[in-house]
Amino acid sequence: MSRELTPFEHLVANHLCDGLSNAAIARTTSHxxxxxxxxxxxxxxxxxxxxNGDTNVRVLLALAYRTHFGDSSLDRLNLDCSHSKIE
Structure with a gap:
């Protein structure tokens, strides 16, 4: 990562990781x-x-954010993700 994210960017990223659209994030944050x-x-x-037209920036951003900061969005879903458990 080239720089630290702002608190607002963290907020938007968390909503993005929750699967919200830009329109839904805008409504939720009053922007x-x-x-x-x-x-x-x-x-x-x-x-x-x-x-580059062949990639979905939002998907890649959600993956990058989760990789860098953790999977709290996934944790909130209370799903048993046995494939991600280390034994």
């Missing part, structure tokens, strides 16, 4: 969709994720 789009773009750059 415009454009603000959310710009925030997602800035976070993608911070993680070194480039948009």
């Amino acid at each position: 415009s969709e454009k603000v959310i789009e710009n925030t997602v773009s800035r976070m993608a750059r911070a993680f070194g994720i480039n948009s």
Whole structure:
């Protein structure tokens, strides 16, 4: 990661990891969709994720965020993910 994320970026990333759309994140945070789009773009750059038309930046960003900061979004679903357990 090229820089630390802002508190707002962490908030947006957590909502993104929860599967919310930009529109839903905008409603939840009382911001415009454009603000959310710009925030997602800035976070993608911070993680070194480039948009090339063949990739889904939001998916890659969620994966990068979870890898870097943990899977708290997945934990909140209370699913038994036996494939991720270390024995």
